[in-house]
Amino acid sequence: MSMESIRRYYGVPAKRGTRIAYRGEGRRWIGTIVAARGHYLRVRLDNCFGQIMTLHPTWEVEYLGGAE
Template structure:
């Protein structure tokens, strides 16, 4: 499955390089960048939360995700 599949199926604007904000079950907010798709899920590279930490999250496209786009950056296809 791919990002075009995720956009069609779930009606979300997910694109590679797009910024997202995810709120987990404990209320912690994770900011990151969509890097790819893994099946019907998004692979998101998380910004530094702790010095030197660069983890990845695998998230469902409709699960507590806010899609953010910087007006100054074009969305890559």
């Protein structure tokens, strides 16, 4: 599924470079969308040595806007 398909299907503003906040494991993680994989987003987390997480576009994700 492409990033455009994710935007249409889930009604979210997901684009490469968009900043997001994810609430998981008892804390708030901030990162940048770098790609899509199937129905999921690939997000590079700040301050995690470039670690990339795979996240569902609507589960505990807040879109902060702005591209780097």
